Amino acid sequence: MATVNKKSDVLIIIPAYNEAENIENIVDEITTGYPQYDYVVVNDGSSDATSRILKKRGYNxxxxxxxxxIGGAIQTGYRYAREKDYEIAVQIDGDGQHDPAYIKDIITPIREGEADYVIGSRFVNKEGFQSSATRRIGIKFLSGLITVLCLRRVKDVTSGFRAVNKFFIDVFSENYPIDYPEPEAILDAVMRRKRILELPVIMRERETGKSSINFRRSIYYMIKVTLDIIVCRISYGIRR
Known part of the structure; x- marks a missing residue:
């Protein structure tokens, strides 16, 4: 369980669901290459060997x-970050697609007071793994929807590689979208009129394991997130 003593003001949150084939690689990469950061793996009720591996290796x-x-797992990480009084929280997926080498890039604007919320984006420079054609179409649609509703363009609205300041650690520890949360969390930040920055990163293709998002879930995702974004935008308008 999470018992490691705090040694940094930056916490890396790693949600993991059935990532037994990947979790050792990503945690070892962080602890070996970037020991200046703290981390916590949130094992989201995995049914494979993820829990056993985390315990055996003594990972936090x-x-x-x-x-x-995914939303509940990430919120758990934010609650841990708030409890331990971290200044910055960074989300990294447990499948190894996000390169920890970019953590410094995405936390620097927060440290320097230039941003509250930073997104590591595949689509700024369009380098590295760009996702499937079908998912790119969906991402462009959601990006356009947020642009129309909020007059703020974010290209990679589904990126799970992001960093936030203490304000959002507190906000997300109390309320975080549950199902496919990334676009809704961006809308929340936009409507709060916080400073959002999108920086280029190069993402890696999943080497092992299988994504939990299949074709049927992709259709469900698009319908649900579209409706949620519209409802959330209307809700903000009413509150104002």
């Missing part, structure tokens, strides 16, 4: 008693 981790979904 939290075991969710049931599968909460």
């Amino acid at each position: 981790h939290i075991n969710c008693p049931i599968n909460l979904g």
Whole structure:
């Protein structure tokens, strides 16, 4: 469980669901190459060997008693960050697609007071793994929807590689979108009129394991997130 003493003001949150084939690589990469940062793996009720590996290797981790979904797992990480009084939280997926080498790039604008919320984007320089053609179409649609509703363009609205300041650590520890949360979290930040910055990163293709998002879930994702974004935007308008 999460018992490692705090040694940094930056926490890396790594949500993991059935990532037994990947989790050792990503945690070892962080602890070996970037030991200046703290981390916590949030094991989201995995049914494979993820929990056993985390315990055996002595990784700093939290075991969710049931599968909460990606939003619930990330919120758990934010609650841990708030409890330990971190200044910056960084999200990195447990499948190894996000390169920790870019952490310094995405936290620097926060440290320097230039941004509250930084997104590591595949689509700024269009280098590295760009996702499938079908998913890119969906991402462009959601990006356009947020642009129309909020007059703020973010290209990579589904990127799970992002960093936030203490303000958002507090906000997201209390309220974080549950199912496919990334676009909704961006909308929340935009509507709060916070400073959002999108920086180029190169992402890696998943080497092993299988994504939990299949074709059927992709359709569900698009419908649900579209409706949620519209409802959230209307809700903000009413509150104002």
